[in-house]
Amino acid sequence: DTAVSQTPKYLVTQMGNDKSIKCEQNLGHDTMYWYKQDSKKFLKIMFSYNNKELIINETVPNRFSPKSPDKAHLNLHINSLELGDSAVYFCASSQIRGRNTGELFFGEGSRLTVL
Amino acid sequence: GQQLNQSPQSMFIQEGEDVSMNCTSSSIFNTWLWYKQDPGEGPVLLIALYKAGELTSNGRLTAQFGITRKDSFLNISASIPSDVGIYFCAGHPSGNTPLVFGKGTRLSVIA
Numbered sequence: 001d002t003a004v005s006q007t008p009k010y011l012v013t014q015m016g017n018d019k020s021i022k023c024e025q026n027l028g029h030d031t032m033y034w035y036k037q038d039s040k041k042f043l044k045i046m047f048s049y050n051n052k053e054l055i056i057n058e059t060v061p062n063r064f065s066p067k068s069p070d071k072a073h074l075n076l077h078i079n080s081l082e083l084g085d086s087a088v089y090f091c092a093s094s095q096i097r098g099r100n101t102g103e104l105f106f107g108e109g110s111r112l113t114v115l
Numbered sequence: 116g117q118q119l120n121q122s123p124q125s126m127f128i129q130e131g132e133d134v135s136m137n138c139t140s141s142s143i144f145n146t147w148l149w150y151k152q153d154p155g156e157g158p159v160l161l162i163a164l165y166k167a168g169e170l171t172s173n174g175r176l177t178a179q180f181g182i183t184r185k186d187s188f189l190n191i192s193a194s195i196p197s198d199v200g201i202y203f204c205a206g207h208p209s210g211n212t213p214l215v216f217g218k219g220t221r222l223s224v225i226a
Contacts, residue, residue: 004157041201043158043216056213090157103148104205104214106157 003027006091006107013081014115020077021110023091031055032074033104034066035090043090049074050096078112086114121204121217128194129225136220137188138204147180147187148214150203158203162189184209194224 006023013019025032033056034046048056049068063079078085088109094102121138128134138147146165150158162173164180164187171178177190187206191198204217 041152041219041221043203043219045213048213092157103160103163104158105160106150108157109155 002108004091004093004105004107006089006110008110009108010111010113012113012115015081015083017081018077018079019081019112020075021089021091021112022073022075023107024073025091025093025105026072027093027095027105029093029095029102029105030071031094031096031102032068032071033092033094034074034076035092035106037088037090037109039087046089047074047076081112081114083114086112088112119204119206119215119217121220123220124218125221125223127223127225130194130196132194134191134194134198134222135188136202136204136222137186138206138217139186140206140208141185143184143209144187144206145184145209146207147178148205149176149178149187149189150205152201152203152219154200161202191222194222196224196226198222199224 004025031050033048036044046060047066051071052068065077068074088111090109091107092104094104119138148163149161152158162178167184169180175192201219201221203219205214
């Protein structure tokens with residue numbers, strides 16, 4: 001069983017379209033994340049949810065809307081896709097340890113290509 | 116925001132050689148984590164360090180949490196072709212919860 005699974009793995013779409021990426025974790029963790037990895041491989045946090053509540057929202061355009069129906073799922077919906085949205089999006093989960101977010105476990109990534 | 120300086124950016128080594136990479140920060144970190152990312156995959160946790168001075172091994176990998184709490188290194192001994200990938204350091208800044216990532220070290224191993 002995959003611990004953190006995200007779908008789809010590849011997504012090719014036209015500018016202006018709306019798309020969603022789904023993520024599920026079976027580790028029993030209380031916190032989930034979305035990271036964006038650009039072409040230079042920099043990993044940048046976008047959002048973090050703890051027990052379905054948004055706790056981190058970095059400077060991300062409001063075209064990106066995360067949704068957490070329960071603590072095992074965190075989906076990412078993107079409206080009006082732009083060329084610059086092309087990247088690999090990683091879902092991750094962790095268990096909060098005190099004031100730290102704990103060790104993150106990542107999914108395999110979803111490569112989004114906007115044409 | 117917090118930044119981690121990871122070096123080197125890339126390395127080309129011969130199979131069998133030892134490898135060393137490190138991360139530094141201008142501020143104190145509470146934990147240090149080292150991840151490896153294979154092509155087309157997500158980062159995988161290699162080693163987690165929680166106390167200043169801690170030295171931890173995982174097979175041929177050894178990592179240390181610097182005494183000053185502002186740095187960490189990762190060593191790989193007797194490299195093999197499957198060590199190829201991008202290695203990321205990450206850490207929790209003191210007083211903050213978000214995990215900060217370094218920019219990665221891209222390792223290439225020549226057989």
